[in-house]
Amino acid sequence: QVQLVESGGGLVQPGGSLRLSCAASGLTFSSYSMSWYRQAPGKERELVATITTAGGSTNYADSVKGRFTISRDNAANTVYLQMNSQKPADTAVYYCRAERLTYPCIECRPVRTDYWGQGTQVTVSS
DSSP states (O other): OOEEEEEOOEEEOTTOOEEEEEEEESSOGGGSEEEEEEEOTTSOOEEEEEEOTTSOOEEEOTTTTTTEEEEEETTTTEEEEEEOSOOGGGOEEEEEEEEEEEOSSTTSOOEEEEEEOOOEEEEEOO
């Protein structure tokens, strides 16, 4: 059974920092790209950051570039999100996602497999 368990959320003051962790089990972690999403009350879930399987490439939402850093430790089956210089607009439930594309045959369309964690609340407030 695949499980993604986020931790590290909480209350932080504006300008502060938090580090989220997402521990994965039940899957070949190094075969999955990993992402962090967030969803604020009344808003759609949005992509925050993505990291490729070996960690060689990352992408960020414009709203967090220069402040957030995604990283992964494949030996520990864990992905992290370091959040610095936090703003009230960063308040949301943060989710991690594991995603993999496989190709059943050469001319087949890719099959997407993904899993989500249960989320962890981050509140930025004074």
